[in-house]
Amino acid sequence: MHDLNGPSSGPEAVAGPDPVIELEDVEKVFDVRRKTGWMRRERHQVRAVDGITFSVPRGEIVGYIGPNGAGKSTTIKMLTGILNPSAGRIRVDGIDPARERTRLARRIGVVFGQRTTLWWDLPLRDSYELVRRMYRIPDAAYTRNLDACVELLDLGPLLEVPVRQLSLGQRMRGDIAAALLHDPEVLYLDEPTIGLDVVSKSRVRGFLRDFNAERGTTILLTTHDLTDIESLCRRVMVIDHGRVMYDGGLGGLHDTGESERTLVADFARELPPVELPGARLVSADGPRQSFAFPAGASAAPLVAELAAKHPLVDLSIREPAIEEVIARMYGAS
Amino acid sequence: MGGFYGAVVTRGFRRYATYRTATAAGVFTNSVFGLIISYSYLALWHQRPHLGGYSEPQALTYVWLGQALLTPMALMGGGFEDELMERIRSGDIAVDLYRPADLQAWWLSADLGRMGFQLLGRGVVPLACGALVFDLTLPADAATWLLFAVSVLLGGLVSFAIRFLVGLTAFWLLDGTGVSQATLLTGLFFSGMLLPLTVFPGVMGEIARALPWSAMLQVPADVLLGRHRGGDALLALAFQAGWAVVLLALGRLLQTAAARRVVVQGG
Amino acid sequence: MAEARADARGGVRTGLPGQRAGGPGGAPGGYGPGWDRPDSSVRRAREAVRAYVLIVRMWVRSTMAYRTSFVLTALGNFAATGLDFATILLMFSHIHRLGGFTLPEVAFLYGACSTSFGLADLVMGSMDRLGRRVRDGTLDTLLLRPVPVLAQVAADRFALRRIGRITQGVLVFGWSLPRVDVHWTTVNVLIVPMMLLSGGVIFSTVFVVGGAFQFWAQDASEVQNSVTYGGATMLQYPPGIFARDLVRGVTFVVPLAFVNWLPALRVLGEPDPLGLPGWLDFASPAVAAVCCVLAAAAWRAGLRTYRSTGS
Numbered sequence: 088m089h090d091l092n093g094p095s096s097g098p099e100a101v102a103g104p105d106p107v108i109e110l111e112d113v114e115k116v117f118d119v120r121r122k123t124g125w126m127r128r129e130r131h132q133v134r135a136v137d138g139i140t141f142s143v144p145r146g147e148i149v150g151y152i153g154p155n156g157a158g159k160s161t162t163i164k165m166l167t168g169i170l171n172p173s174a175g176r177i178r179v180d181g182i183d184p185a186r187e188r189t190r191l192a193r194r195i196g197v198v199f200g201q202r203t204t205l206w207w208d209l210p211l212r213d214s215y216e217l218v219r220r221m222y223r224i225p226d227a228a229y230t231r232n233l234d235a236c237v238e239l240l241d242l243g244p245l246l247e248v249p250v251r252q253l254s255l256g257q258r259m260r261g262d263i264a265a266a267l268l269h270d271p272e273v274l275y276l277d278e279p280t281i282g283l284d285v286v287s288k289s290r291v292r293g294f295l296r297d298f299n300a301e302r303g304t305t306i307l308l309t310t311h312d313l314t315d316i317e318s319l320c321r322r323v324m325v326i327d328h329g330r331v332m333y334d335g336g337l338g339g340l341h342d343t344g345e346s347e348r349t350l351v352a353d354f355a356r357e358l359p360p361v362e363l364p365g366a367r368l369v370s371a372d373g374p375r376q377s378f379a380f381p382a383g384a385s386a387a388p389l390v391a392e393l394a395a396k397h398p399l400v401d402l403s404i405r406e407p408a409i410e411e412v413i414a415r416m417y418g419a420s
Numbered sequence: 421m422g423g424f425y426g427a428v429v430t431r432g433f434r435r436y437a438t439y440r441t442a443t444a445a446g447v448f449t450n451s452v453f454g455l456i457i458s459y460s461y462l463a464l465w466h467q468r469p470h471l472g473g474y475s476e477p478q479a480l481t482y483v484w485l486g487q488a489l490l491t492p493m494a495l496m497g498g499g500f501e502d503e504l505m506e507r508i509r510s511g512d513i514a515v516d517l518y519r520p521a522d523l524q525a526w527w528l529s530a531d532l533g534r535m536g537f538q539l540l541g542r543g544v545v546p547l548a549c550g551a552l553v554f555d556l557t558l559p560a561d562a563a564t565w566l567l568f569a570v571s572v573l574l575g576g577l578v579s580f581a582i583r584f585l586v587g588l589t590a591f592w593l594l595d596g597t598g599v600s601q602a603t604l605l606t607g608l609f610f611s612g613m614l615l616p617l618t619v620f621p622g623v624m625g626e627i628a629r630a631l632p633w634s635a636m637l638q639v640p641a642d643v644l645l646g647r648h649r650g651g652d653a654l655l656a657l658a659f660q661a662g663w664a665v666v667l668l669a670l671g672r673l674l675q676t677a678a679a680r681r682v683v684v685q686g687g
Numbered sequence: 688m689a690e691a692r693a694d695a696r697g698g699v700r701t702g703l704p705g706q707r708a709g710g711p712g713g714a715p716g717g718y719g720p721g722w723d724r725p726d727s728s729v730r731r732a733r734e735a736v737r738a739y740v741l742i743v744r745m746w747v748r749s750t751m752a753y754r755t756s757f758v759l760t761a762l763g764n765f766a767a768t769g770l771d772f773a774t775i776l777l778m779f780s781h782i783h784r785l786g787g788f789t790l791p792e793v794a795f796l797y798g799a800c801s802t803s804f805g806l807a808d809l810v811m812g813s814m815d816r817l818g819r820r821v822r823d824g825t826l827d828t829l830l831l832r833p834v835p836v837l838a839q840v841a842a843d844r845f846a847l848r849r850i851g852r853i854t855q856g857v858l859v860f861g862w863s864l865p866r867v868d869v870h871w872t873t874v875n876v877l878i879v880p881m882m883l884l885s886g887g888v889i890f891s892t893v894f895v896v897g898g899a900f901q902f903w904a905q906d907a908s909e910v911q912n913s914v915t916y917g918g919a920t921m922l923q924y925p926p927g928i929f930a931r932d933l934v935r936g937v938t939f940v941v942p943l944a945f946v947n948w949l950p951a952l953r954v955l956g957e958p959d960p961l962g963l964p965g966w967l968d969f970a971s972p973a974v975a976a977v978c979c980v981l982a983a984a985a986w987r988a989g990l991r992t993y994r995s996t997g998s
Binding site: 440449451457608621 | 753755756759760762763766767770771773774777778780781782784785786904905906907908909910912913914917920921924925928929930933
C-alpha cells in the first residue's frame with residue numbers, strides 16, 4: 088500500500104542497542120528577574136531541568152508527561168536545539184542539538200498542538216510544497232510520503248482548501264503530515280490531540296500507531312490526555328520539578344496510583360443516590376450523579392445496569408487526567 | 421452609572437500603563453523625531469521669521485507639543501478603533517450592544533483612560549526633553565495651562581468621535597483598511613502635525629483650520645502659545661466643542677442605525 | 688568550529704536497513720549529502736537568500752488572497768510616505784532655499800533616501816516583529832526549520848504594500864534628476880546607483896540590529912523606529928540645517944550619512960558641513976559592508992542569548 092520496502096519492525100526489535108535520543112545529566116538553569124517593587128528587581132535562579140538522564144531506543148513511542156512547569160517543554164526545546172542546556176550531554180540521532188541545530192532540523196519533525204505551522208490563507212497543498220523546498224525533499228520521497236499521509240490521514244479532499252477553512256481536527260492532521268514529509272527520524276508531539284473531538288482524537292492516534300509501526304519513527308509525546316498515552320505508549324516518563332520521577336510501563340504507573348474513571352449520568356429527574364455495583368457514587372447534584380470505577384474495568388456493564396433500571400437522559404465517561412494519576416502516584420509513594 | 425464609566429476610564433488608563441518598556445521606547449522615538457523636526461523648522465523660520473505668526477521659540481514649542489500630543493490624540497492610530505472593528509467583524513459587537521452600558525460612552529471612557537495615560541506617559545517627557553535642548557515658550561500662568569487642559573480634553577473628544585465613526589463603518593464595509601488609512605492620512609495632514617496649519621497657504625489654510633482635525637493639535641497648541649486670549653480663547657474652545665458635539669451626535673446616529681442592523685440580522 | 692566537526696555519521700545509516708525507502712545515498716533524515724553537512728558562510732548566505740525568497744513567495748500569495756485590501760494598503764503606503772514630501776512642498780511655498788538647497792536639490796536628497804529606505808523597508812522591515820514572536824513563543828517554530836532564522840524573521844509577513852514607498856521615492860527622485868544643476872560626469876552617474884544600493888543595505892542592517900536588540904528588550908521595537916524612520920526623515924533634509932553633533936552622530940555612530948548625504952553632496956557639488964575628506968563620498972559600499980558584518984554579529988549574539996535564556 089505505501090511504498091515501504093522491507094519488513095516493518097516492532098519497537099522491541101530495536102530497543103537497547105541503538106538509542107536515538109540520549110540525555111546525560113542534562114540541566115537547564117534560568118536566571119529569573121522578579122519585580123519586587125516599582126523599580127526594584129530580584130535575581131534568582133530557576134532549575135527548570137535538574138539532572139535528567141534517559142535514552143530512547145529507535146522506534147519507540149514514549150509518553151513524556153508531568154504537570155505544567157515541570158520541565159517538559161524545556162526538555163523538548165533542548166532536544167530540538169531551540170535551547171542550549173546549561174550542563175549535561177544531549178544527542179539526537181548522534182547530533183548535538185545545541186551545536187548543529189539546522190542539521191538536526193532535517194532529521195526531526197515537531198508538532199505543536201496549539202500552534203499551526205500551516206499557511207492560513209493558502210491551500211493545504213501549498214504549505215507542503217514549501218516544506219518540500221525548504222527541506223529539499225526529492226520528488227520521489229515527497230510523493231511517497233505525501234501519498235501515504237493523504238491516505239492514512241484522509242487529507243485528499245482537503246489539499247486544495249485554504250487552511251483557515253479547516254476544522255481544528257483537520258488542521259491537526261494537516262500539521263502532522265507537514266512534520267513527516269521529510270522522513271524525520273524522531274517526531275516530537277506536543278499535545279497532539281488537544282481540543283479535538285473524540286473521532287479526530289482516535290484517528291490521530293491510529294495514524295501515529297500505524298506510522299510508527301511501519302516506519303519505525305521514534306515518537307516523543309507530551310500530553311494531558313491519558314488515553315493518548317494508553318493507546319500509544321508502552322513507556323511513560325513522568326517529569327516533575329525538572330527530574331524524572333517515573334520511567335517505565337504504563338501499567339506500573341496505574342498500579343502505583345489505581346486511577347479511576349468517572350461515569351457521569353444525567354437522569355430524567357432527581358433520584359435518590361443510586362447503588363451501582365462495581366462503582367461508587369462520588370457526587371449527586373440534582374438529576375446528575377457521578378460514579379467512580381477502576382480505570383481498567385469496562386464501563387459497559389455499568390451503563391447497561393443504569394439504563395435498565397433508571398430513566399437515563401445522558402451519559403458521559405471522564406477519563407482520569409494525567410495530573411490525577413500523577414497526584415495519586417505521589418500520594419502512594 | 422458615573423461610577424461605572426469612571427471604572428472603565430481607570431481600566432483604560434491601567435491597561436496602557438502596563439507597557440512600561442514600550443512607553444519608554446515611544447518617548448525616546450518622540451524625542452528623536454522632535455529633534456529632527458525642530459531643526460527643519462529652525463531652517464524654515466531662519467529664512468522666514470514670524471512665518472504663520474510664530475516666533476522661532478513658538479515654532480519650536482509647536483513641534484514638541486505635536487510630539488507630546490501625537491500619541492494621546494492617536495494621530496498615528498493605535499487607539500480603540502481597530503479593536504472595535506475587530507469586534508464588529510467577529511460579531512462580538514452584538515454582545516456589547518445588549519449590555520446595559522452605552523456603546524459610545526463605554527468606548528469613550530476607555531479611550532479617555534488611554535489618553536490620560538499617554539498624556540502623562542508619552543506627553544510630558546518629550547516636552548521636557550524639548551525644553552532642555554531648545555528655548556521653548558511655555559506659559560507661566562496657571563490660567564493658560566487650565567485653558568490648554570480643557571482644549572486638549574475637547575481635542576481628545578473630537579479625536580475619539582472621528583475614530584468612533586471610522587470604527588462603525590465596519591458594520592457596512594467588509595474591509596475597513598481603506599477607510600482607516602484614509603482617515604489616518606487626513607488626520608496627520610489636517611491636524612497640523614506636519615506643519616502648523618497657520619503656515620498652509622491661502623484657501624487651503626483656511627479650509628484646514630476650519631476642519632475638525634485642527635481641534636486635535638492646532639487649537640490646543642495655539643491656546644498654550646497664548647495666541648488666543650480672553651474671549652478669543654473661549655471662541656477657540658467653542659470651535660472644538662462644536663465639532664465634538666456634531667461628531668459625537670453623528671456617531672450616535674450611526675450607532676443607532678448599526679444597532680438596528682444587528683437586530684434585523686438577528687445579532 | 689562547526690565546520691571542523693564534520694558529519695561523523697554522514698551518510699551512514701545505523702538504524703534498521705530497509706526501514707526507509709531512503710533519500711539519495713541513503714542519507715539519514717536529510718536529503719542530498721551536501722545539504723546535510725555544516726556549510727561555509729557563503730553557502731549559508733545562499734541558503735538564507737533561497738529560504739527568504741521561498742517564504743516571501745508564500746506571503747505574496749497570501750496577500751493576493753485579499754487583493755482589494757492589498758491595493759488599498761499599497762496606495763495608503765504610497766500616500767502616507769508622500770506626506771513627508773508634501774510637507775517639504777509646503778515649506779517651499781514660503782521659501783526658495785532650505786539650508787542652502789533648492790527644491791530640486793532637496794527632492795534629490797529626499798528621493799534617494801526614500802528609495803533606499805523603501806528598499807530596506809520592503810526587504811527587512813518585518814524585523815521589528817521579532818519582539819512579538821519572542822513574547823508569544825512563535826520564534827521557536829522558526830528555530831525548528833533547517834534554514835537560517837534571520838531569513839525567516841526577515842521574510843515574516845512580507846509586506847508587498849511597501850512598494851508604495853519605493854514608488855513614491857523613485858518618482859520624486861526621477862522628478863529631481865533633470866532639475867538639479869549637475870554636470871553628469873561618469874563618476875556622478877555611477878555614484879547614483881551606488882548610493883541607492885548602499886543606502887538600502889545600510890538601512891537594512893539597521894533593521895537587523897534593531898531586530899536583534901529585541902532579543903533583549905521585546906517591547907522596544909519603537910526605539911528602532913527612531914533610527915529607521917527618524918533617520919530617514921532626517922536624511923530628507925540638507926545636513927547643514929542640523930546641529931554639528933547630530934550630523935557627527937549619524938556619520939560616525941549610526942553611519943546613515945553614507946546613505947545619501949555624502950554621495951549626494953558630491954553629485955550636487957555642495958560642501959559637507961563637517962568638512963570630511965572627499966574620498967568618504969565614495970565610501971558608502973565599504974561602510975555598507977562593515978555594517979553587514981556588525982549586524983550579523985549583533986544578530987548572532989541576540990540569537991545566542993535567546994537560546995540560553997529562552998525569553
